[in-house]
Amino acid sequence: MEKADIDRASVDIDRASVVLDVPILWADHHVLKVRDALTNLEGVEDVYASSAWKQVLVSYDSAKTDSATIEKALAEAGYPVGEGEVPMLVLPGEKLRDPKWEVLGLRLTETNQADLEMSGEFRRY
């Protein structure tokens, strides 16, 4: 076996990855914060954080760090693994509406003539 192959094998042996469920990772700015918390951690090689899946995939060098350290860093950043849930942004009774609605101005409940003119004959039937 060539030396380079031996080195690569040792790298592969040390490289590990872990998938962590983070239920409160539900918005894009959470992704940025999670990445900030993990990418500078020693031994972390790559971070994939998804607000769609509410999961984090971390690739790391197992000789330098471990899953527990990563989980601890996440918890310290406010994203504990396996804890919490997506919050209800508006609760019944809060009466929060789309703020634009109150200042919408003239409301159209008639067909916009410009739309009709642009649309052509094919829309008629």
Place this chain on the structure above:
Amino acid sequence: MAKRKTRTPEEATRDPASMALLECACRLDVETCFSRADTLVPCNIGSQGLCCRNCAMGPCRLVGRHDRGVCGATIDTIVARNFARGVAAGASAHSDHGRDLAYTLLEAVEGHAPDYGVRDPFKLVEVAGYLEIETDGRSVEEIAHDVAIAALEEFGRTHGKLGYLKRAPAKRQQIWHDVGIEPRSIDREIVEMLHRTHVGNDQEAEHILDHAMRCALGDGWGGSMLATDLSDILFGTPAPVLTDANLGVLREDMVNVVIHGHEPTLSEMIVAAALDPELIEYAESKGADGIQLAGICCTANETLMREGVPLAGNFLQQELAILTGAVEAMVVDIQCIMQGLAPVADHYHTELITTSAKAKIEGATHIEFDERRALEIAKEIIRRAIDRFPERGDVSIPDLHNPMVPGFSHEYIDYALGGLYRGSLRPLNDAIMAGRIRGVVANIGCNNTRVCHDFLHNYVVTEFLKNDVLVVETGCGAIASAKLGYMTPETAMKVAGPGLREVCETVGIPPVLHMGSCVDNSRILTVLSQMATEGGLGEDIADIPAVGMAPEWMSEKALSIATYCVASGAYVIMGARNPIAGSETVQQILSAGWESKVGGKLEFVTDESDECACEEIVRRSLEHIDKKRAALGLAEYDPSKWGRSGDQRMPDLLSLPLEERIEAVYGAPLS
């Protein structure tokens, strides 16, 4: 004669909260509308429209060998007259409601009703435009004054025709003109309907029924539409808000005040009073944690849409709300308020409070509402409710309620689909043309003890959603869907067909849209009119793949709504009862006759089995929708074309391990 079967709670209602309270009623031996319906057999002659009580020579019951009344009136005449009188009564109820709102607006701008004002100046300007009132350079008060006067004049116009008719598509207006059914004024058509059906007057079924359409149009495009517009001006045009529905919204630790009836005028003040810190403190001094408002029927729908006040339930749940033992006061105004509330309230500490000068109930406390000191009266009512809290006994509130998002006024639908700068229904038309949405159903109307409570509403709505039909709702039908949990965007993911699901996911709306109270069916007319003029779905309401229905109807207002929808070009199906079953001729006039005359038709679909009735309602509706799609030259409905959007892939993706999921989404593994 066989003894009539008493239904079990499970047979009487499909709503679990109502089942629990019906069991409670049985246990405590409290009489409700459900138990009365079981013991009171409906008159077989009257229910078919075959009994004439219009003069003192009768009543004439046309059964057996009798095919004419004493005056010689035929079965067709009598059935048509009875139906037409029902339409007139319904139109009068909606329209009188509208008139009162016009007076409230007038009193507000003249300074006599200081607790009211114009909350939606944008809507005021829009309505002023319809009523041809100058707005440039004028103050809100000046415009509002003229709008109120112009609205009041619509009730007793001395010449011409209703101003709002011009809001209909041009083709529809021409049909009304050609058939001669343009309403001249709101009151006049109702009065003339009563006149025509007086003994010895209009005695040709088709002629009577033509006027029923004219009378109903005065409701739909007059009284009801004005009621909706004036409510929006006074209390705000609804927009989506998160709230809850069903009897579980009542609170064991709070003073519960249930508002019931149809008008927003007093209930809006009760909402304000319930938020008064002094009264909240007073409630706390009596041992309560606060004041909880909840609504029943269309007062509920009005305050729900605008204020987010939760729904306690629909028409058949009014007595059941008191049976929880947790209601300190039930405050009622007008329409659909059962006299049976008073004896049920007698079993509990609940105070039944009537408030309208038009509606007193024996045994109830009457606190007459006066717009000039509205908030003061509302506070007095809330204070009385608080005083009852210490008298409360055992409570049994079913822990059942579902979240809902109501508030889809036609203006908000425009906004939701078209955005801030270009409100438009075009995306809806496009979705129907493409076939993602097969058509639209307006499911409205009441509950009826003669069928299983909520069962028909729930059944037909579920089937329509599965078949990619967008459902819009008002009244007690809307409350049934809300209780079922169908009025959240998440419902689309669970219940809707693939095309409808794509549309709801994109826009972020529920597949069942709550559009308001029963006068707010006028909002549905507005949406249909705009769809017709938007392009792509014909030129008239009759061209649109849409059906209206009231599967559990019971009130005369429902007859008026059905008739104005038909006269506006819609196919309308009513369930539960057929009030014209006694005359094949009248059934033909309302169906094929009206279809050839105005493009819409009215049919009653009833069956001993609620399931069979529902199946037939759904079958006829989908057949009609597909027929209209074909007439427009639209593609045949094909659900297999849709549902490959992101949401459809989601379950498959979620089943993969994360690394494989990333590869599936991005097309390459993570480096």
